[in-house]
Amino acid sequence: MSLPFNREEYLSRQELVFSKLPKSSLAIIPTNDRKIRSNDVAYPFRANSYMLYLCGWEEDEGTLLATNSSGKWVTTLFVPERDTTKEIWEGVRIGVDGAKSWPVDHTDTLQSLDSSIKDLISDVSRIFTIPGASSSLDILIDGNTETEDLRTYIDPIRRIKSANEIEYMQEAASIASSAHEKAMRNSRPGIGEWEIQSEVEGHFMSSLSQWSFPSIVGGGDNATVLHYKNNNQVIKSGDLVLVDAGCEVSGYASDITRTWPVNGKFSQPQREIYELVLRAELAGIEACQPGMPWVSMHEAVCEIIAEGLIELGVLKCTTEEALGRVEGKPGVFEGQIRNFFMHGTGHFLGLDVHDVGGGRQGDPNSSFLLEPGMVLTIEPGLYFGSWRNDILIPERYAGIGIRIEDDVLVTEQGPLVLSSSCPKMVDEIEQVVGKGIHD
Known part of the structure; x- marks a missing residue:
């Protein structure tokens, strides 16, 4: 899978967005949930536009985290591990190793997302996310700390097209x-x-x-x-x-x-x-x-x-x-x-x-x-x-x-x-x- 834009354009977008956030904060950008029509039949999946804008990740399942470490914003893309049995039915996935070519600093397994967020929450004063994009993420962080709408910072940038x-x-x-x-x-x-x-x-x-x-x-x-x-x-x-x-x-x-x-x-x-x-x-x-x-x-x-x-x-x-x-x-x-x-x-x-x-x-x-x-x-x-x-x-x-x-x-x-x-x-x-x- 090739990205629509070069790495530099994605990194420039990330810099424009994250530089506006307080340093002691965490930004969480999930892709959309997969919607089931009935039983094992899913509606056609379309990635969350904020995920597409910031790193170009098109597959279902995936979350981008951004944290500020020593004055520098660091991004990690959490994606599912390769699963041969699932791939036989649904096609080959990019996986954690493949995702390393995406415009992010680190990649990790989606299974480790929950523990990573829980570890980070105690060290940040503010959490920014995309409301309603992921029901499981909303449940995870609900009640732990007040979240703020990251769209407030991204939307004015998305409004002007390159x-x-x-x-x-x-x-x-x-x-x-x-x-x-x-x-x-x-x-x-x-x-x-x-x-x-x-x-x-x-x-x-x-x-x-x-x-x-x-x-x-x-x-x-x-x-x-x-x-x-x-x-x-x-x-x-x-x-x-x-x-x-x-x-x-x-x-x-x-x-x-x-x-x-x-x-x-x-x-x-x-x-x-x-x-x-x-x-x-x-x-x-x-x-x-x-x-x-x-x-x-x-x-x-x-x-x-x-x-x-x-x-x-x-x-x-x-x-x-x-x-x-x-x-x-x-x-x-x-x-x-x-x-x-x-x-x-x-x-x-x-x-x-x-x-x-x-x-x-x-x-x-x-x-x-x-x-x-x-x-x-x-x-x-x-x-x-x-x-x-x-x-x-x-x-x-x-x-x-x-x-x-x-x-x-x-x-x-x-x-x-x-x-x-x-x-x-x-x-x-x-x-x-x-x-x-x-x-």
Whole structure:
């Protein structure tokens, strides 16, 4: 198994994190617990992102310990010993000796982890760990001493991507862009949502990638359900399909949403809503400038949507009434637009698809400024579910759900769209949809 980054990059990350901790402290970074589906069938394992970030350990079972010895932080990676009987069933493990090539000072057996922690606890004043990552670790240290959240120190560092991280994120965005376009090309009236899902995820697999979150494929009214997950309905001619899907490369995620008509032609009402969402998305991307507040992109998007819904006659009020700004909470809107655009504009992207370091609009954590190296999504949407019984849905737009999402890197020169190769202009989409069927 090769590591995605060189040893020096991992050691640099460790130095940035551990140097912020008090010297008389212990840092414990476990990987995720293995989750059992039933009996001896496990869910696919994915390593804890903090473990991946600090030392690149991908196998299930493993814990990284960092202690300060004589003014120098020393790391030890605890991993399972080789077990031939287990390896016959599950494959060869790296083992303690193999782990010595990882970017750590020492390696030891996982069996000795408990005693090592118990010995160290009495010599430190503070313990830092990742809450909830390992239930067995939580039980071990619970009650012995108060623990503190190590994420507070790691998240601001993870928020800024290195050049090497950005390369993986560009690759993930390019693969996902191609997958979306392939699905567009093979769309047709009568196609199943599951068939589109298989096109997208099959492309991920053929590109030696995997999905970064379960794909959302919603046709017609299903597109108005934000986290629709059934993906089991047939999409009829005249309906739109919303596809929210991304993949990961070396642990780094992409997250792209496109919406298109399965018959290859937007109706006039569909086009009106699509072009409004597109204008809002482009405004949100343009707001991704270094030095701008995190909430700027959401404010830009909401203003466009409010004005557009008034112009289309969906809302009959002033722009400010449509927005419903909340005093003292920048980026928080509680006006009438929330009937149709009820989620945030974006989130950070990285080792997690909803990556660390961000805060919801209005939270104290959302007051920071954008910096070069941050990667985020811009994903406005409008949803007119005909099934809604809490509000009056305009008949002209009933059953329309549209979201457009791109992955954006903040640079010194402004926003760089990593997913720019994925069609999203109306003319581009109409030229692509269904063309694969006739190729």
